[in-house]
Amino acid sequence: MPRLPRMRGPWATAWAVVASPWTPWALGLWVAAGAALGLVSEPGQHPASGLVLQLPAALLVFALVARDLGASTARLRWAALYAAGLATALVGGWLAGGEAGMAEVGGARPTESYTRTIAGRSAAAHLGAQLGATLSADGAALTLAMKEHHVGEAVLPLDGVREAHIGRWALHLVDVAPGDEPAYARLKLTPRGGGDPIERAVRTGSGAALEDGTQIAVLRLSPDFGRALGPAAQIQVDWEGGSATAWHFVDSPDLDARVGAAPWAIELVEVATEPRLVLGVRRDGPIGVALAGFGVMIAALLGLVFAGRREGRS
Amino acid sequence: MSGAVLLSLAGCALALLGGLFASSPLSARRYRAAAALAAALIVGGVWWVADPRGDFGHPITAEAVDANGAPVSTVLVLQRDGGRRQVRRLPLRRPVDGAEYALWAALLLGLLGGGLQYRTRDVGPRWLAPALPAAGAGAAAVMFARMGGLESGEAGVRAWLARFEVGAVQSFTVPDLPWSAQPEGTVALGVAAAVAALALASALWTTPRSGGERLIPIGAALAAAAVIWRMIEVGGLPWRPAEGALWAVAGLLAVAGLERSSALRASTLVGAALALAAVALGA
Structure with a gap:
């Protein structure tokens, strides 16, 4: 069993606090409370995370070693190894980025x-x-x-x-x-001469080429045209022999089919935001040091289990 | 559901089993109390996470998602008398009727059961105190699980609209895929019910044996392995709620495993670790 130097005054008080069996317990619950705060706050952005997580975790290292200084040498060895692993993991967490x-x-x-x-x-x-x-x-x-x-x-x-x-x-x-601004129009295009309809999503200011050479471009989008008529898209259609530009509205499927002249009847399905x-x-940053720290902690905990078994047998 | 969080939870369960089934009768009582309090903490955590405003006292709602996990919404066209026509996209979010009462009851029963277990002598039959949190958490878990029915089509949107005073609706869009609205935290409530049921089982079939404490450092080793798994899975170490919970669970179980002098201290830490892991899993 290791011998400790004799301490007096504030040193003795500080040692009594660090080596108290209640210290790791209290620090552990403090860390748990900090983690619970992290569960409901913006990730990694809690301004008190240093006080509620990092500092008590670092103090825990010293408290763990101090507690087992009076224990058997085998147990102290594994506790010290665990503390070394925890310290390494904390340093690794700092190195892993910020x-x-x-x-x-x-x-x-x-x-x-x-x-x-x-x-x-x-x-x-x-x-x-x-x-x-x-x-x-x-x-x-x-x-x-x-x-x-x-x-x-x-x-x-x-x-x-x-x-x-x-x-x-x-x-x-x-x-x-x-998103808060309309970004693209989802169109259902039906060949006027007969055939299956197809769907295209076209962004504002860009176009789509169809198989017969017809070009469709979405010029402007409105989430609620004139604040009265709902979502709408200004669409330009260019085909061989003609061109047409018009506003198309959601929930008016047959308007273009009835009055349009382009080879494709356009139905505006949705004006969507991106x-x-x-x-x-x-x-x-590298995570190798933190990984190594946790590896050492696992080894120490398993060593503690086997040390306990040997003590139980003897 | 993250495998690393599951492994961490398995470590907690192992540590709890060690205390419940393989310790002295007094030590087992301490672990039963910790299990009941953990169940109560999980219920409180679920409440905190499930409430979109992040505080108590508001109705809990469940957001509808489709088969791909994407949020489902409908576009309403509203026209009130003399008013302008309005087009609004609204997420399909359903209030979970009575959920807050179920959680209140589960929370109180968990605290009551835990408090009774911390006494050194039984009040009433031996099974009574651990049965309270088991009944509360189990009922809340069943209620949450039953909320997840599948809905689809125009009838589903109409059923959702019927909950509000929206007489001015002119038309609405119907989502392409069927959807379901499962309240958050159902998994965590299931864990709380399972933990409380284990505590009840340990009160009914006491098998005191020494040496169960060794399961706690093994559980702590599993929790530390879960942190390694998570870092490799993520490919880095961003500090998010899940990372905070996994590191804290590993630390708490290790301190509990190193604790030899007091079952009270060890069991409290195991209970706190269990509650953190369950809420991180179910949140």
Whole structure:
């Protein structure tokens, strides 16, 4: 059993607090409360996270070792190893990145900054380049680029779990929020000469070419035309021998079919907004040290189990 | 559902089993109390997470999602007398009638059962105190699970509209796919019911054996392995609610595993870890 140096005054008081069996218990519950706060607050952005998570976790290391200094040598060895693993994991967590914040990116609206909480206040931090995102069935395609320099690109899965690494940043999907401006029109196109209808989604300012050479372009979109007539799209149709531009409305399916002259009858199915991606952004870093720390903790805990079995037998 | 969170929860369950079924009778009482309090904490956590406003006292609602997990909405065209025509897109979100009363009852029964178990002597039959949280959490879990019926088509939207005073609706759109509205936290409530049922089982079939405490460090090792799994799965270490919960669960179980002198302290930490893991899983 190791011998401790004799302590007096405030040193003895501090040691009594650190070595108290209640200290790890109280710190553990404090950490649990901090994690519960994290469960309901914006991820990683709680201004008190240093006080409720990092500091007690670091104190826990000392409290664990101090508690078992009076125990058997075998038990102390495993407790000390666990504490070393915990300390390594905490250092690894610090090395794995930081400067966490949130960025909002829409299809047509790239961003150059993200919002960080510094000392309890929101502040815009620069990404060093323009971050753009487009949503598809495979995920969110992210690009980070400047005019003269392409920093990187990645596809972020929509499961919200994994991270994408671009340049010196790591990004994960927090939310897909509905957009606030109309971005594209979903059209149902029926051949006037007979045949099955087809569907196309066409963005504002862009066009679609149909199989017979007809070009369809969406010039403007309105979520509620004249604040009275509902969603509408101004659509230009160019075909061999003619051209027509008109406003088309949702829920008026037979208007163009009756009066239109183009080879395709157009029905406006939906004026849709493009979702905005809310991304968690942080400075990227290696996770090897944190992984190693947890590996050491597992080894120490299993060692403790076998040490307990041997003590039980003897 | 994240496999890493499941593994962490399995570590908590193992630690709890060690305390419930393989310890001294007094120690087992402490773990039964911790299980009851964990069930109550889970119920409180579900309430907190399921309420979109994040506080108590408001009706709990369930957001409708289709088979792909995408939120479902309808576009309403409204025309009130003398007013302008309005077009509004509204998510199909259904209030879960009576859910707050069920959660209140489960929370109180969990706290009552836990408090009774912390006494050194039984009040009434031995099964009474652990039966209270089991009944409360079980009833709430069944109620939440029954809310997830499949709806579709025009009739489904009309049934949703019938809950509101929307006499001015001129027309509405119908989602392409069928949808269901499952309140959040059903899984966590199921875990709470299972934990309380285990505590009840340990009161009915007491099998005191020494050495069950060794299961706690094994559970802690599983929880630490869950953190490694999560970091590899994510490919990094963003600090999100799930990461915070997994790290805290691993730490709490380890401190409980290193604790030898007091079943009260160890069991409280196991209960807190269990509640965190369950809420992280079901949230």
